Amino acid sequence: MPVTLRSFAKINLGLRIGASRADGYHELLTVYQTIGLHDLVRVRIERGSGIEIQCADARVPKDQRNTCYRVVERAMPLLGAKGRVLIQIDKRLPVQGGLGGASANAVSTLLGLERVLKKRLPAAERLRIVAEVGSDLPLFLLGGTVLGLGRGEEVYPLPDLPPIPCVVVTPEIGVSTPKAFAEWDRRREADLHSAGQRTAAVPARAAHTLTVARTSDRIDELSHGLSAWLSEQYSGAPFGRGRAENPLLALVRAGIKNDFEEVVFPEYPELGEAKTALLRAGAKYASLSGSGSTLYGLFASKAAAASAALRVRRLGWATQVTVTVSRSAYRRRMFVG
Secondary structure, three states: OOEEEEEEEEEEEEEEEEEEOOOOOEEEEEEEEEEEEEEEEEEEEEOOOOEEEEEOOOOOOOOOOOHHHHHHHHHHHHHOOOOEEEEEEEOOOOOOOOOOHHHHHHHHHHHHHHHHHOOOOOHHHHHHHHHHHOOOOOHHHHOOEEEEEOOOOEEEEOOOOOOOEEEEEOOOOOOOHHHHHHHHHHHHHHHHHHHHHHHHOOOHHHHHHHOOOOHHHHHHHHHHHHHHHHOOOOOOOOOOOOOOOOHHHHHHHHOOOEOOHHHHHHHOHHHHHHHHHHHHOOOOEEEEOOOOOOEEEEOOOHHHHHHHHHHHHOOOOOEEEEEEOOHHHHHHHHEOO
16 A cells, blocks of 8 residues: 655754865754645555656656655665555655755655555664765654754754744745855855965964854854754743743844855845845744755744735745644654545
8 A cells, every 4th residue: 555644844943064074075063943844755566676756846856866766776675675666756845945855755755665565674774774865864764853963964853842933935946055065165265265365464463363264163153052042941832921932032142044045145136035025024033944945934923924924925935834843743744644
């Protein structure tokens, strides 16, 4: 019998880009948060062999380039299974949108495959498979609020936040993550070169004031902000009274941000305008998700989010209202039926 799963999206609550590594990746620090928007993925096994992917969206690859294909390719031998695997994707999340749609699809496919076969891989084996396929796949094995380190594949479950209303803006723009990283590297090299020239032109005693912050310093800076934010004591009710504080206010005070905005907004000024529109509409915090192009705003109430979505939509942006999804809700709601 086929199995259908909701393939939930994620947003990034802050994203700091660190040093480039020997393997070509960058050190990252981020907090992932799953939200209610999702694709639907159906998995079934038929007689025969091979892997077939069906999706009405022409932008979704149907061959080995697809993350679902690569996960199944690795998992079937380890599960001791044979047969033709059919994966049907009802695409509702944007492609190249920064919401982790393709990665979420792949993890849903793996969990659906296990359910169909009535077999389970060891947790460590699951994690190894998905981490080999992509950096942000492992977070979807956990769901909820997740700390991401390394190239993003080192994931640690964090205490869940109370549900937070969210407005998601999905521009009709696809941002290439590799190109965004390349532009980040180019800008950092230019900054360092410029700082070196300025340093050579001033007395040694003043030189330290002109240097560009090292990438490890940038990671530490966001780490301190995230630690302060996550350690806040707050109630589950929005803007609870007393000493408890709504997590959105703590998030704003911590000053965490997404480094990709520095390179994506100059290339796509309309995305910066969309963020401004969210803030003007009352968002307590707004940001690019991943490398974009999706943006989101967090709001104090469902009513405020609904009103803001309408206001931003009138400016010509496609908007959706959703809510953050806790780890328990993520697991409970994943399988359909």
